[in-house]
Amino acid sequence: MHERVLTVPEEAERKNLAGFIGHALRLDESAVIRMRRRGDAHLSVWASTGFDALATRTVAGTINPDDTSAAGDQLLSAVEQATGELIDPGFAMDSAWRGALPPMDGFEHLDDVPARVLIELAQRGNALALEHGSSHGPPxxxxxxxVLEVSGPSGTVGISMRVIFALTAMGFVPHAGSEAMTADIDLEQIDASELVRVRASRSWVRLDARFGSIYRHRGGSIPLMVAR
Known part of the structure; x- marks a missing residue:
């Protein structure tokens, strides 16, 4: 057995993990995936989205060491080719991970927002980006x-277009049909009752959708201090 080993017993969960990594690689072909043990039978996988926001998904499985990073392309290949539960994540890329992860707790639930509202905002933002952007991307x-304010008992937080774009790009909102989630998807393909939960702490704002979560540091860019 490899010293560094990813264990994902269920094939469905391996597909779940591969889908997450695939979305991250579409945003950044050199994406680094960070894996951290979460309890006895789950792990959280993390990726930077390129929007100064982090994406995460929880998968049934374990990772050894308990907190390690791997190259997204190598990890995706290993997961897709796996025929059993044990997967070699490849060379350690811990030094390539930039920024701290948000805490596991300390978040207050502010409100639930219809997913259609968020995707519609992404569509408007995409139109503006095409109109005013450049070869370097949106301004x-x-x-x-x-583009959205959400209030709770302890105050109000703003949701930036960066967070909206990250949520859409990672495909975290379920929809009808087999095509990938894009900003121009027909809103009717998203269930009107589908909600995205907004939570916040003093330092982070967090959007929890059905297929994953987006985190953004409330000070803007992700802090560079690495917390393990």
């Missing part, structure tokens, strides 16, 4: 703009 002024 920072558009990405940094708060």
């Amino acid at each position: 920072a002024s558009l990405l940094d703009q708060d």
